[in-house]
Amino acid sequence: MAGIYLHIPFCKQACTYCDFHFSVNMNSKPELVKAILLEIDQRKNYIEGEEIETIYFGGGTPSVLDEHELNSILEKINKEFKVAINAEITLECNPDDLTPQKLDQLKKAGINRLSIGLQSFNEEELKWMNRAHTAAESLSCVKLAQSKGFDNITIDLIYGSKFQDQQSWEGTLQTVVNLNVQHISAYNLTIESKTKLGVDHKKGSEPEVSEELSSEQFKKMIEVLQKNGFVHYEISNFGKENFFSKHNGNYWKGAKYLGLGPSAHSFNIKSRQWNISSNSAYIKKVNSAETYFELETLTDAEHYNEYILTRLRTIWGCDTKEIEQRFGKVMxxxxxxxxxxxxxxxxxxxxxxxxxTETRRKITEAGTDFFVISLVPGLL
Ligand SMILES: C[S@@+](CC[C@H](N)C(=O)[O-])C[C@H]1O[C@@H](n2cnc3c(N)ncnc32)[C@H](O)[C@@H]1O
Ligand code: SF4
Structure with a gap:
């Protein structure tokens, strides 16, 4: 059992808060897709013999791939790997890309789970974020996707910005519930230093929202979503029964995955590796078969740390029997x-x-690693 992650590093425009790897120059898109096909040839043995249970197109914005580009990647994966018949195949998309024709193409290509980045329903906030869509487009694209037969939809939301007070946040949550989607990922806005938001924050023009406010929003979100049939199964993730993300679930359970494309990470139990975060360098190096990733072999202590850090994020938690079995009595x-x-x-x-719950909320700001390391000095 293994997963494949594909990083599609292009966006129409840069959101003010985002420091994921992407470029707004799409000229190299055809070459980059070809490089991904070549990378599959070069790295398919990384997860040799494993059945592929999940495929995940993340980004950047995978919905900027055209029909031919998407199909060529999926055909190659189906040719080179044993893909499970009922594999979960997710594609992250932005609302402005989801036309009726696009949705038909995605369905035909075999995408069976859509992850749509809505972020907010406040027009002013969407402009502040520099998103390429309106709130009305967010709502209509979900309905359109449902009318096209997509019955496994997850949406992304951001909370903890200056645009949301408790009342408007409750309105947002009600709107989300009414959308009748199967899954919600909600992230506390983080200020990343290299983004426009980070630079403005440093200058003093974008102060941070108070911890109390984002804490209240986190608690309200849990209350409203749980009341409406969502299980809070990971710090930032809520799913209806049978609709938890299999792909991310496998990350948290320590399964193997192959990451393709610039900046993508891979894990095969023995080692972890990550590709170079530059589109041009990635294309050049893949074509000349030079090394384009860094690799780290995990020690026993690192395996233990990974187990604790990832499991604590989820409702499955750390199982003391499993800790003893895998890492011994001393650990x-x-x-x-x-x-x-x-x-x-x-x-x-x-x-x-x-x-x-209170600790989970703290982690949305500080991160599990930070939290656990501060509890257990010398853990890493
Ligand atoms: C990297 S994006 C890719 C998906 C797609 N391009 C989109 O924008 O919807 C994945 C998600 O990360 C979240 N995200 C990115 N930067 C963030 C930040 N600084 N704070 C909180 N959430 C963030 C957003 O909710 C976004 O939907
Ligand atoms: S949030 Fe999504 S669309 Fe915006 S810059 Fe990041 S990856 Fe691109």
Whole structure:
């Protein structure tokens, strides 16, 4: 069982907050797609013999791929790997790309899960974010996708910006619930230093929103979404039963995955590797078969750290029996001591340790790594 991630590093315009790897110059798109096909030849053995359970087109904006580009990638994957009949195949898209014709093409290509970046329903906020769509387009594209037969839709939302007060946030959540989608990913706005928002923040023109406000929004979101049939199964993710993200779920459970395209990460239990974050260098190096990734072999301690850091993000939590089985009694004792010492952060039931709601909220700001490392000095 394994997954394939494809990073499509192009966007029509740069959102003010985003520091993912992407370019707004699409001239190299055809060459980049060819390089991805070549990378499949070069790296298919990384997950040799594994059945592919999930394929995930992320970005950037994968919905800028044209019909031929998308089909050529999927055909190559189907030719080179054993793809499960019921594989989950997700494509991230922006609302402004989702025309009726585009949706037909995606359906025909075999995409069975759409991840649509709505972010907000506030026109002013969307402009501030420099998004290429209006709130009306956000709403209509979800309905259009549903009318075209997409029955596994997830949407992305951002909270914790200066545009949302508690009342407008409740309105946003109600709008989301009414959309009748299967899954929601909601991220606390983070200010990244290299983005326009980061630069404006440093200049003092974009102050950070108070922790109390984003905390209230996080709690309200859990309350409203749970009431409406969503399970809060990971810090930033809510899904209806049977609609949790299989692809991300496999990351959190430590399954293997092959990442293709610039900046994509791969993991095959033994090692972790990540591709160069430059479109031109990636294309050049793939074509000349030079090395285009860095590689890190994981030690036993790193495997243990990964297990704790990823599992604590989810409702499945850390299983003390599994810790003992995989990492030994000494590691289990040290884990149990830490949990005992910092009891106020955890829930513990039948040997399963999870984070409590307040701690989950803190992590939306600081990150699991930061939180756990600050609890357990010397963990990494
Ligand atoms: C990298 S984007 C790719 C999806 C697609 N291009 C889009 O914009 O919808 C994935 C998601 O990351 C989230 N994101 C990116 N930067 C963020 C930030 N600084 N703070 C919070 N969420 C962020 C957004 O919600 C976005 O939908
Ligand atoms: S949020 Fe999405 S569309 Fe905006 S810059 Fe980032 S990847 Fe591109």
């Amino acid at each position: 289990l004792n040290s884990f149990e001591e830490t949990v005992k010492k910092h009891q106020k952060y955890f829930n513990s039931t039948d040997g399963i340790i999870t984070l409590n």
